[in-house]
Amino acid sequence: MTASFKQAERLQKLPPYLFVRLEQLAAKKKTEDVRMIDFGIGDPDLPCPGAIVKSMQHAALVNENQKYSSSKGEKDLRDAVAAWYKRRFNVKVDPDTEVCITLGSKEGIYNIAQAFVNDGEKIVAPSPGYPVYSGAATIFNNAVCTKVPLTKENNWLLDPADCPENARMLYLNYPNNPTGATCDLDYVKKVYKWAKKHKTILCYDNAYCEMTYDGYRAPSVLQAGHDAIEFGSFSKTFSMTGFRLGYAVGHSDLIAGLVKCKGQIDSGAPIFIQKAGITALELYKEDGATPPQVLKNMDQFAERRKVLVEGLQELGYECDLPRGTFYVWFNCGKSSMDFTKEMIDKGIIVTPGSGFGESADGYIRMAVTKPVDQIQEALRRMGKKND
Template sequence: MKNYDQAERLQKLPPYLFVRLEELTAKKKEEGMDMIDFGIGDPDLPTPEPIVKAVQEALPVNKNQKYSSSQGEKDLRTAIAEWYKRRYGVDVDPKTQVCVTLGSKEAIFNISQAFVNAGETIIAPSPGYPVYSGASTLFNDAECAEVDLRPENDWLLDVDDCPDGARMMYLNYPNNPTGATCDLDYLKGVAEWCSEKGTILAYDNAYSEMCYDGYRAPSILQATDDAIEFGSFSKTFNMTGYRLGYAVGNPDLISGLKKCKGQIDSGAPIFIQKGGIKALSMYGEDGSAPKAVEDNMKIYAERRKAIVDGFRKLGFDVKMPKGTFYVWFDCGMPSMKFTEKLIDCGVVVTPGSGFGKSVGNYARVAVTQSLDRIEEAFDRIKKVL
């Protein structure tokens, strides 16, 4: 008899809480219930027209239908380097300091494949994007030091809580799931700590362009050249399905990432990369965001306010986030129980316990529904809470 037992490293992954959520939601849908879904961090708005057009024009051209390379096309790497100059005032060499990625998720995982040995420690903020404590740690037989982020510290990771001697630290602001943001001085402090301790700093800046109320997220590369930063076209330009991102930073770290990716993928489709070039070219010379991005952020800002106000009216203590498209708050009961209550009335949110043990009473709401649907959702929520 053949055995189809999954590899031990796969078995070590914790049960995916979101699977249970999907099952519950699917059951309600089967019963004919109209579900209003604030669960997934996937923009409902369309990709800006000029980007779609650039991809459409590139697709029929034969040379764009071939393999790219795992580090990405030179013209996109150059466009990313120029964007870093305009947006952050940072100089990077497109040859040695930029790598195009298949969304940022694979690079967040592959950087650990490239640099972390079995038994070494990875610092993962908790709550946090599950890949840090999941695949990045478990598939490398590494140890995960989950460091709690605390509301009284505005969800900023405190380096005094972090262990010495860790091989790598993941850090993410604007933050999923808390919506927390940080300033450049904070990043300088963490970068200094990592350099002192010999810990590789892997900075996840996937939400760098999702900012509100005049706030603009900094890059870790404004604080140090001794780090790697991951960015993404997904959320900024509503391009989650295109799978396009970038890693920028220290040449040795980029070189390790490229070596790893060279064994695994053959690069993002070239016609998609052309869309990426178009997207970045829409930014102003002074690094200002294009109208298309600003318009999207205005829509998210209105929805964010409607959701924050809606939960405040119901008596919850909710902060207005300055970044991401998530609203995050203490829901006053185990988050899975809260989530199940809401699913019963056709509203889907994400339980905080999916992002870390210490936040079992928090819930995350993605602002990916129209104002009408948000209003409808609160009419329903009022009746069950």
């Protein structure tokens, strides 16, 4: 008889993986010879700019770049991150004490709670929101999650007045996954002020700050002050999801705690990947404007988003054009799961809003990671009545 191994209690506490059943349904549909059109995963289909890939290839050939990095990250990439913050946000950060390189931003978002939250302390997570805040960051740290609902009436902006005053940590994310909502610097300053007053660690997830449209530019929490931590990512801006590279920038105590924690867990991102990160950031010139290599992809996402939003509106759904992220978020007029199953029947994969928080039941997220012709085909299928 083979042995069986029971998962640790904290792992058992992680919510069941919502998408398993959906994946099964989608797999079944595929065997019926239907070409599925997948808008589920937030992984850019467009390629990483060639110069970045070439610099990674070149760097990987060098012996020193095949060794361990450090948990804080290579000095030259930390310098490049600091220089990028100056160009992009006009914020001065110390590359030695205020910057840490992460293995994608997800790792930092999880480890910051590991480093600063004690058993039983409160973590505030927006709902709907990126599942790691209320999932691993809370559960693996024996913390207690307070989910604060985001609502359409409030433009999906978290209201600090709804947050408990004794929270240890608050995650905030704009441009927002899954709603596509964006905010201005005044709003960030308001939440920053609130967090400072209540001695709550503000973790600003800025993974989508460069994925914006129609002239909108996202702010950084560092423009409000240095008593917070911001997580950034190469994943979406440069189509580098598989490279697993991100950064944390902020208060030196928070960076030091994160680095100490990472020292026991990882030994830093591969050096040759970090070199590619330098090339990526240096695509931004002195004025901090979005470089053409990034704009090329963003223009395509902008066009797709417009086609999808207009198509959904024509079909009668309540849906706004997002100014940030590559997600289209709309009210489907029924339970998110029922709608998602109906879509699978039509050969379309979408993500149910309820997967990001129960309060978002009735909403659907679609990532515009497919070309316009496939979006149009999906809209045709959506509009077709079932027999």
